[in-house]
Amino acid sequence: MARAHDRADADRVRLHAVGVPVLRPVLPGQLPGLHPRRRLAGPVPRAGGAPRPRATPPATTDCRARRAAGPTDRRIRRRRRPERRIVLHDFTGWPTGPLHLAVGVFDGVHLGHQALIRGLVGGAYAAGATPIAATFDPLPAQVLAQDPPQSTLADAPERAALLEHAGAAAVIVFTFDKAFSQQSAEAFIKRVTKAGDVQRIVVGPDFQFGHGREGAVPALHALGETYRFAVTVVEPISLGGAAVSSTRIRQALRQGDLATAQQLLGRPYSATGTIVKGEQRGRALGFPTINVAPPPDKLLPLDGIYATWVVLGDKRYRAASSLGVRPTFGGGPRKLEAFILDFNEDVYGQEATISFVERLRDEVQFDSADDLSTQIAKDVERTRLALR
Numbered sequence: 001m002a003r004a005h006d007r008a009d010a011d012r013v014r015l016h017a018v019g020v021p022v023l024r025p026v027l028p029g030q031l032p033g034l035h036p037r038r039r040l041a042g043p044v045p046r047a048g049g050a051p052r053p054r055a056t057p058p059a060t061t062d063c064r065a066r067r068a069a070g071p072t073d074r075r076i077r078r079r080r081r082p083e084r085r086i087v088l089h090d091f092t093g094w095p096t097g098p099l100h101l102a103v104g105v106f107d108g109v110h111l112g113h114q115a116l117i118r119g120l121v122g123g124a125y126a127a128g129a130t131p132i133a134a135t136f137d138p139l140p141a142q143v144l145a146q147d148p149p150q151s152t153l154a155d156a157p158e159r160a161a162l163l164e165h166a167g168a169a170a171v172i173v174f175t176f177d178k179a180f181s182q183q184s185a186e187a188f189i190k191r192v193t194k195a196g197d198v199q200r201i202v203v204g205p206d207f208q209f210g211h212g213r214e215g216a217v218p219a220l221h222a223l224g225e226t227y228r229f230a231v232t233v234v235e236p237i238s239l240g241g242a243a244v245s246s247t248r249i250r251q252a253l254r255q256g257d258l259a260t261a262q263q264l265l266g267r268p269y270s271a272t273g274t275i276v277k278g279e280q281r282g283r284a285l286g287f288p289t290i291n292v293a294p295p296p297d298k299l300l301p302l303d304g305i306y307a308t309w310v311v312l313g314d315k316r317y318r319a320a321s322s323l324g325v326r327p328t329f330g331g332g333p334r335k336l337e338a339f340i341l342d343f344n345e346d347v348y349g350q351e352a353t354i355s356f357v358e359r360l361r362d363e364v365q366f367d368s369a370d371d372l373s374t375q376i377a378k379d380v381e382r383t384r385l386a387l388r
Helices: 072-076 113-128 156-166 178-182 186-197 218-226 246-254 256-263 279-283 369-386
Strands: 086-089 098-103 131-138 170-176 195-201 230-234 271-274 288-291 305-314 315-324 337-339 351-359
Touching: 098 113, 098 230, 113 131, 113 156, 113 195, 131 305, 156 256, 156 271, 156 288, 186 195, 195 218, 218 230, 246 256, 246 288, 256 271, 279 369, 288 351, 305 337, 305 369, 315 351, 315 369, 351 369
Parallel strands: 086 170, 098 131, 098 195, 131 170, 195 230
Antiparallel strands: 271 288, 271 351, 288 337, 305 315, 305 351, 315 337
16 A cells, blocks of 8 residues: 655546456446435445455545554455445435545546546555545536536436445435535535545545635645545546546447447446336337336437347346437437337336447338338347347
């Protein structure tokens, strides 16, 4: 473990994509059912019972060197992680004991976010502290008068599940509204340090907080001196010649580039919603579909036909999915439909997660319903091949 040094500027952790492990392949529908207002969540899935890799804590700047330089046995010892994870709301009910806190929007929980959480976890367990992460709901950009409002890559429950799967022992979901945005940087930090024994805060280099974004990393260091916590700044990781970011993922999805989005996320992109009744046109074509209604602010890929996995409960199925306006039938509102292969059950009202694996083709207008049906049969066969 690297020793912390007392100096004004943070030692920055530069992580690169090469050699950075990602989350094991997991579909969001297989993650625990979490909600920011629920206190307890189900256990985080493990990869075949294998132990989670041990993370190496990054170099840091510590304004309290005595905490970083604890006894050797304290550095080596690892606290047993709880089998049940916790999602908390705002500033009450935080875990007791020393805490290391990662703060960020974490939209999508992409590879860069996962690297930050690994650094958080490694440093926390080496110091005998509990690693927790904090995010915001709604996204700050959705509240601060952005027009049009920013779409989400992952809503709060999915973000919480992914953060916990990455290693956080608990997730705090701050309710971000106009009142929250009006508090000063110091007022926010004061509330954080009163909520728990926060000994270290871990952020990215672009972290900003407080009214009018008055607080950034230098202000966080200054407040750390006052409120007695250390600060770790984790640099972005690079992939494909550019930093991994939520913006890059959004651009890839809008272009239908699933390969890039999956590479940056470390998993297939997915959307979760309730199964609702549709117009029954798929049934008439011989391919009955489920109509899934994600939240209205959920970002969906470019319209087209996709090979997908559909998760219903604890089972997943192959599906040929259509995203678009159905031009063969005169167009209409944008809808997400899935023809689940080898499936015949009534699932109206249930929740489904659709994970986009491969883009098969554009959505096009056919001369007749029969022509469309013929093409759907080909799409189904391509889906079988893509998801073998």
